[in-house]
Amino acid sequence: MGRNMYEKIWDAHVIHEKNGQTPIIYVDRHLMHEVTSPQAFSGLREKSRKVRRPDFCLATMDHVVPTKDRDKPISDAVAKKQVETLAANCEEFGVRCFDMTSEKQGVIHVIAPEQGFVHPGMIVVCGDSHTATHGAFGSLAFGIGTSEVEHVMATQSLQQKRSKTMGVTFQGKLPSGVSAKDLALALIGRIGTAGGTGYVMEFAGDTVRDLSMEGRMTLCNMAIEAGARAGMVAPDEKTEAYLKGRDFAPQGREFDQAAAYWKTFTSDEDAAFDKELVIRADEIVPQVTWGTSPEQVTDVTGCVPHPDKQGSDEARKACENALAYMGLEPGTPVVDISIDYVFIGSCTNGRIEDFREAAAMICGGKVHPNVTAIVVPGSGLVKKQAEEEGLHKIFLAAGFEWREPGCSMCLAMNDDVLQPGQRCASTSNRNFEGRQGQGGRTHLVSPAMAAAAAIAGKFTDIR
Amino acid sequence: MEPLVKHRGIAALLPRINVDTDQIIPKQFMKRTEKSGYGKYLFSNWKYREDGSLDPDFELNREAFKGASILVAGDNFGCGSSREHAPWAISDHGFKVIISTSFADIFFSNCFKNGLLPVTVSAEALKSLSDEIEASPGVSFDVDVENQELITPGGTVIRYGLDPFRKESLMKGMDDIDWTLKHADKIYGFEEKLRMTTPWLWKGYGIKPL
Secondary structure, rough: OOOOHHHHHHHOOEEEOOOOOOEEOOOOOOOOOOOOOHHHHHHHHOOOOOOOOHHHHHEEOOOOOOOOOOOOOOOOOOHHHHHHHHHHHHHOOOOOEEEOOOOOEOOOOHHHOOOOOOOOOOEEOOOOHHHHHHHHOOOEEOOHHHHHHHHHHHOOEEEEOOOEEEEEEEEOOOOOOOOOOOHHHHHHHHHHOOOOOOOOEEOHHHHHOOOOOOHHHHHHHHHHHHHEEEEEEEEOOHHHHHHOOOOOOOOHHHHHHHHHHHHHOOOOOOOOOEEEEEEHEEEEOOOEEEOOOOOOOEEOOOOOOOOHOOOOOOOHHHHHHHHHHHHHOOOHHHOOOOEEEEEEOOHHHHOEEEEEEEHHHOOOOOOOOOOOEEEEEEHHHHHHHHHHHOOHHHHHOOOOOOOOOOOHOOOOOOOOOOOOOEEEEOOOOOOOOOOOOOOOEEEOOOOHHHHHHHHOOOOOOOO | OOOEEEEEEEEEEEEOOOOOOHHHOOOHHOOOOOOOOHHHHHHHHHHHHOOOOOOOOHHHOOOHOOOEEEEEEEEOEEEOOOOOOHHHHHHHOOOOEEEEEEOOHHHHHHHOOOOOOEOOHHHHHEEEEEEEEHHHOEEEEEEEEOEEEOOOOOOEEEOOOOOOHHHHHHHHOOOOOHHHHOOHHHHHHHHHHHHEEEEEEEEOOOOOOO
């Protein structure tokens, strides 16, 4: 019996395994940001420990950084301290940090791939659940808590239990107007936010092979929203082409040597998974969430559901709570929902391809007078490239704001916050209560759907 | 970390599913660089009304649940972000045990790092525990880590699963890093081997034993 990709990567990283003990696995890449690292650095300091492999680490400030007026000091004193603490910690422990003065700064899950820092076959961790993004490169990438961040810093390893595996195959050509984001949301709608709990998902099938690296990152990014700790896609020629020439990718003859090694991690033909799922991608239509959990999602052609039609008492109550919070009536067609705000960005959809897709929807239109729309590049380099392509001019001419890179309104830890009751079409990953601001109402959509909503002032079927 | 061997305490009922870490500890309290003091922010967005007063509709604000140390909640507890601030807040608030039908993976693992015991029970068991709390609000349950048993005054005895290593770690209050460092030579040996397999990642870097 062959092995699947997860099993191959796992086997190649087990340092210690003994009956009755949690295995210890080696970690190749440790990504850090300002919110989940300070307590870990303090822990090291208290015990006079060092970072074992500073060259395997990459840090940046993304969660709390402002996306405008970057020439001025951060006005929020607590956020400012958090940013300064990361800079000081990185300096003290010798960790590479792209700080706010660097054009390489941005959302950690955008900049690490952009730098060629993550390679197939690696184990990648970060104190952030959306670390799942990096599985797009055929790595095993997952989020960890701050205690584990400290553990990885001190030992370059992690105590970790083996996961179960789920093979998720998408078949068929993506219809026009449907993107990787819609694949992810449709999957979550089908299996629920706990559907992948205990599993690592491998995404396969012709639909996934046809996705760009950006699309694969969007899909893997949302695996955590399906409850899976990680999502992954087998490396192929697209993966190699993406990595070639990037700063942290191997160069010259070593690249070929590495590429040959990376190929060994793809799942064997006869590999088995603990669970398998096949989804027809050609039947998927643009998705819009209506509730306060990513599983509360429907087609753009659909309606807000009725609580009485939910399966269980608990689901009915969750639906009632969600509708009350979202200020929505059952039976309302999705295309009748008006919005106040549009956020295009985040580790899910803050890459160049996302901005190209969003800009293409504008077609000379203007942002609806009732709508505030912001575009936040995932990194300084994404911003630069978008500007070279003239995308920023399209956004600005239409009335979108063009901001500096950061997590921004995905979780509203900076000044980009919804006011209570405001309704937002967002390209981010979570529609939890208060996620974008207390009382704020989030609808998760693809970048093209968000841009179209900005112009129309409500959701529209972009097909 | 304080060891957890046996615990008796008031069980509070939070009958909601998919309780996410954004609700457990809202992001506005995550800009701090400390590890302690998050208890007062637990479920802050649900706990308080806009004027800052306690919301009587929030389940955990019930008088009977004052001083509770066992939290009984609906399916998929702790989903969402990896923030360890969530178990820090729960623990700092005084909870020692969380009972649900399922937990999100990262949250589940984070609990053990903080001496918190997440207990996974069947849907029937959760219903029976919830019914007992509703019938006598303020009731206390007994949690025995060694025997992996949850006992209620109503006579319900639930035997729950627990990974033997995590159990030992919890009962002894073990430090994970100290334990791993007992295998420092293996980590070093592994790196020596890796240097041969992926030489392009090890250029110019002299590795030393831990």
